[in-house]
Amino acid sequence: MDSFEYNWKTPNESAKSFQQEPEQVVGAASVYFASEEEAVGVEQLLAEPEYDDVVDTLLDFNTCAFSVPESYFEEFSASESVLTKIDCDALQRDLNEEDKTREKYLDGLSNGYDENHCSISCEDYLLDIELEEETPTLHDVTRDISCIGNVNLENQLADSDGRNCGIHVLKLSDASTSSDHDAVLLDNFDDMSTDKLLKVFRNMFGHQTSVTDKQCLKPNIIFGLQNQEISDKNFCFLKSSLDSSENQGAKVPPAGCENLLTASTAFASIFNFRRKPRVQQVKRREHIQWNSFKCLSSAAGEIQLNSPDKRDRKESRLGISEQYLKCKPLQGGFGRRYHHRGAKASSKPLRGGFGRRYNHRGAKASSQGFGRGNFQVGRVQIPPGLPIEDRLIRREGCLSKYSRAKKAHDGNILSAEAQDDPSGILSDQSSDNTSEDDWTIRSETRGTNQDRKHNKYWSTPEVLKLVEGVSKYGVGRWSDIKKMFFQSSMHRSPADLKDKWRNLLRASSQRLQSRRGVDAKKKHGVPSIPHDVLNRVRELAVIYPHSRQRRSRISPTASSSNVESDNQCVSMKG
DNA sequence: ATTAGGG
DNA sequence: CCCTAAT
Numbered sequence: 001m002d003s004f005e006y007n008w009k010t011p012n013e014s015a016k017s018f019q020q021e022p023e024q025v026v027g028a029a030s031v032y033f034a035s036e037e038e039a040v041g042v043e044q045l046l047a048e049p050e051y052d053d054v055v056d057t058l059l060d061f062n063t064c065a066f067s068v069p070e071s072y073f074e075e076f077s078a079s080e081s082v083l084t085k086i087d088c089d090a091l092q093r094d095l096n097e098e099d100k101t102r103e104k105y106l107d108g109l110s111n112g113y114d115e116n117h118c119s120i121s122c123e124d125y126l127l128d129i130e131l132e133e134e135t136p137t138l139h140d141v142t143r144d145i146s147c148i149g150n151v152n153l154e155n156q157l158a159d160s161d162g163r164n165c166g167i168h169v170l171k172l173s174d175a176s177t178s179s180d181h182d183a184v185l186l187d188n189f190d191d192m193s194t195d196k197l198l199k200v201f202r203n204m205f206g207h208q209t210s211v212t213d214k215q216c217l218k219p220n221i222i223f224g225l226q227n228q229e230i231s232d233k234n235f236c237f238l239k240s241s242l243d244s245s246e247n248q249g250a251k252v253p254p255a256g257c258e259n260l261l262t263a264s265t266a267f268a269s270i271f272n273f274r275r276k277p278r279v280q281q282v283k284r285r286e287h288i289q290w291n292s293f294k295c296l297s298s299a300a301g302e303i304q305l306n307s308p309d310k311r312d313r314k315e316s317r318l319g320i321s322e323q324y325l326k327c328k329p330l331q332g333g334f335g336r337r338y339h340h341r342g343a344k345a346s347s348k349p350l351r352g353g354f355g356r357r358y359n360h361r362g363a364k365a366s367s368q369g370f371g372r373g374n375f376q377v378g379r380v381q382i383p384p385g386l387p388i389e390d391r392l393i394r395r396e397g398c399l400s401k402y403s404r405a406k407k408a409h410d411g412n413i414l415s416a417e418a419q420d421d422p423s424g425i426l427s428d429q430s431s432d433n434t435s436e437d438d439w440t441i442r443s444e445t446r447g448t449n450q451d452r453k454h455n456k457y458w459s460t461p462e463v464l465k466l467v468e469g470v471s472k473y474g475v476g477r478w479s480d481i482k483k484m485f486f487q488s489s490m491h492r493s494p495a496d497l498k499d500k501w502r503n504l505l506r507a508s509s510q511r512l513q514s515r516r517g518v519d520a521k522k523k524h525g526v527p528s529i530p531h532d533v534l535n536r537v538r539e540l541a542v543i544y545p546h547s548r549q550r551r552s553r554i555s556p557t558a559s560s561s562n563v564e565s566d567n568q569c570v571s572m573k574g
Numbered sequence: 575a576t577t578a579g580g581g
Numbered sequence: 582c583c584c585t586a587a588t
Contacts, residue, residue: 453582453583454582478576478577479576495576495577495578495582496582498577498578498579499583
């Protein structure tokens with residue numbers, strides 16, 4: 001029953017509320033508040049000076065997430081008088097207690113979602129903030145909630161005056177879920193059957209309601225219409241009646257709420273639940289972000305507002321991200337991803353530190369010829385390996401012909417090099433099915449991917465060579481080993497040797513290789529390291545327990561006879 | 575420039 | 582595989 005997804009309450013609670021008397025049903029809120037009471041309740045809650053910190057409590061910029069514990073909702077829905085009579089002490093206590101468990105919520109958020117709590121993404125809202133300084137702050141948004149509430153009040157008044165709410169609802173929700181292929185005409189609520197109203201309600205909020213009273217349904221639907229209209233205005237999901245004589249004063253946001261569009265968009269963004277499937281989530285975010293951007297930009301009169309096709313939109317988004325955010329992660333596309341690596345600009349948290357970046361690393365192109373350093377342009381650190389065109393292009397988010405050709409050329413070289421090594425397994429970049437959520441210019445960079453040097457698995461012969469080299473030179477003289485045993489292979493830098501040795505050590509010290517791990521490797525076609533090799537590694541580990549520096553202090557006589565010869569060999573050579 | 579060690 | 586500090 002994904003129709004409950006947008007409810008404030010958990011599915012269980014919602015189900016429970018369905019069995020209650022209609023009067024007790026406050027009307028489960030959807031993405032938007034389903035009832036005026038709830039909207040006003042939130043407004044009042046946030047407006048209360050005692051709850052000034054509520055916003056801060058709920059909105060944690062460090063995680064870019066909005067966490068609302070259940071207790072709040074209970075407070076919301078329990079009392080008929082909504083929030084004005086909430087026991088302040090109780091709420092405060094809840095807040096305090098919640099401090100402790102808040103991290104748990106947030107952890108849950110970062111892991112996906114927590115069944116018991118609504119997690120709400122505010123990234124879209126933050127994007128809004130980023131785009132325009134005059135974009136409302138959260139306080140503005142909360143203030144504007146009253147605006148939304150007032151709209152409802154006004155319209156209720158208008159409605160009670162006998163005026164019609166002439167509205168054509170062209171498409172209130174996803175067509176696949178809508179059983180109404182025809183537009184629903186809400187010319188007159190009073191003329192509509194209860195069934196029809198229920199249908200409208202379901203289409204609007206995505207779930208059914210047990211409320212059968214027309215008088216209860218009407219405000220909900222009106223309110224939903226207003227919000228939906230406001231939010232999705234640009235996409236014409238709903239449009240005002242063509243008959244202007246009929247709908248005067250009925251459906252338009254009242255004057256003086258000019259910024260309602262923006263505000264409510266931001267508002268809706270805040271309350272955009274994260275519990276939807278990922279794909280939907282991405283779509284929704286894209287939608288909202290574009291909408292927000294459009295609103296803001298049109299206000300600034302900067303860009304034309306043609307509805308973009310997908311590609312244009314993407315480019316625009318890139319423009320936004322590059323220009324305004326400057327810190328969106330840029331993921332490398334190689335088959336196995338160890339960490340998220342991001343455009344290095346984000347080493348410093350953006351805007352007072354929301355968004356902990358755990359292991360986002362800079363996109364690096366440290367091929368051997370260029371050393372391992374980066375250089376920095378402004379706040380953005382650019383990989384040194386790229387030609388200047390590409391550096392600029394990364395900022396612009398579009399590619400010139402030249403660079404395309406260049407990249408293709410590089411890609412050929414890369415693949416040719418890969419073919420050169422039959423034992424190496426090509427990293428398949430195509431299997432990278434990361435969603436469009438990442439802000440990479442993947443479509444452009446794919447094929448070259450200089451973010452990572454290579455990702456060639458170590459073949460058994462290579463491992464043998466390494467072991468041989470270590471037994472000859474000892475642990476730590478990686479450059480020597482590289483020179484002697486890996487001269488031909490241009491990849492495998494000394495550091496790589498060192499890393500591989502460390503991995504070998506790790507593998508060898510693992511008592512019983514977990515059956516699962518081995519199977520997984522076999523499944524992926526990765527040749528597991530022969531046991532005798534691992535044994536040899538372990539031997540060498542005993543012989544050369546530490547790095548070269550330390551080892552030099554160990555008296556050669558302390559080593560076993562087997563090592564003795566090796567050491568002699570080393571000393572003879574070096 | 576190399577290496578060790580953390581990530 | 583990348584990054585940084587240390588040498």
